[in-house]
Amino acid sequence: MERTEQGEIRVRCLILRRVAYKENSAMVTALSPSGLFGFAARGVNKLNSKNLAPTNELSLSSLVFLSSSQGKLTLKEGKLEESLLPENDDLEAFGISSFLLESTLRFLSEDSDSADCEAIFDSLLANLRSLKTGDSAYLAGTRFLSVLLKVAGIAPEVNRCVRCGARNGIAGISKLDGGFVCLNCLTPSDERKPVAFLKDFRTAILAPEALGEEHIRDLFLFTADFLVVASGVHLKSLDMLKRF
Ligand SMILES: [Zn+2]
Structure with a gap:
């Protein structure tokens, strides 16, 4: 994890689990080389959300978070680096x-x-x-x-x-x-x-x-x-x- 100048946290991680909650949001569990962590991804289940692909299970993603004073992470933006989903028929x-x-x-x-x-x-x-x-x-x-x-x-x-x-x-x-x-x-x-x-x-x-x-x-x-x-x-x- 790396802290940006704006006080945001940037991390490269693998998405292990995404569970839908509330209207269009999800709770996500991810693994970075320094640890396992969970975060809220608001609005991510809307079809046009740009954060849908980077929070899919089996994505390798570069994510940017806002961190609350209690250390709770909220996803700000994400970029899919690589999808690790196997081919459909395998x-x-x-x-x-x-x-x-x-x-x-x-x-x-x-x-x-x-x-x-x-x-x-x-x-x-x-x-x-x-x-x-x-x-x-x-x-x-x-x-x-x-x-x-x-x-x-x-x-x-x-x-x-x-x-x-x-x-x-x-x-x-x-x-x-x-x-x-x-x-x-x-x-x-x-x-x-x-x-x-x-x-x-x-x-x-x-x-x-x-x-x-x-x-x-x-x-x-x-x-x-x-x-x-x-x-x-x-x-x-x-x-x-x-x-x-
Ligand atoms: Zn023996």
């Missing part, structure tokens, strides 16, 4: 972008650490752009999950067994205990997995840019489930993606 890209927005809104708050907000902002922007170009939607989703799991403080242990610390003989994953489990420690409540899957899961967490498209849907759904089980946060957009 259902998977739509599903994954909904997942990216919903999980950001659930795991970040206005009190979140600015380093976390910057990491999520950068990953959101990069992966929403990649969804627009028609790259594998599940690859974009998995790359985002790798960042989100760290920010949420529940990145899985993928170097050793979460129970005994063994580095060898890894045979499965415990979502509840948060990572790899070795054959000696494996119980029926853990998920036994082939070595190839365990390797891919480790790559998804530590170096997701190295992932290929093979089995990527399974890997994405497993990693997203890990997030849900480890955090206890339910995500509606994930239910939808499982039905595709």
Whole structure:
């Protein structure tokens, strides 16, 4: 955020949510590299409003605000820099972008650490752009999950067994205990997995840019489930993606 000479606040941000209220207005939630914030956008739902496009969900916008003495932000003007809406017929890209927005809104708050907000902002922007170009939607989703799991403080242990610390003989994953489990420690409540899957899961967490498209849907759904089980946060957009 940057303060202009007129005492206004200028900020480049991604629009995460817009909820209509009163006659033609909306409450908007946006993410800038320094934080999550909400603001009122008056008259924005009138069809001829010049601020309609820059406050659309999935817009990257440059916005100018008036700030009240209590710090409440009111939108003065906005400029759309880039629309990150996927192409109309790409259902998977739509599903994954909904997942990216919903999980950001659930795991970040206005009190979140600015380093976390910057990491999520950068990953959101990069992966929403990649969804627009028609790259594998599940690859974009998995790359985002790798960042989100760290920010949420529940990145899985993928170097050793979460129970005994063994580095060898890894045979499965415990979502509840948060990572790899070795054959000696494996119980029926853990998920036994082939070595190839365990390797891919480790790559998804530590170096997701190295992932290929093979089995990527399974890997994405497993990693997203890990997030849900480890955090206890339910995500509606994930239910939808499982039905595709
Ligand atoms: Zn063990």
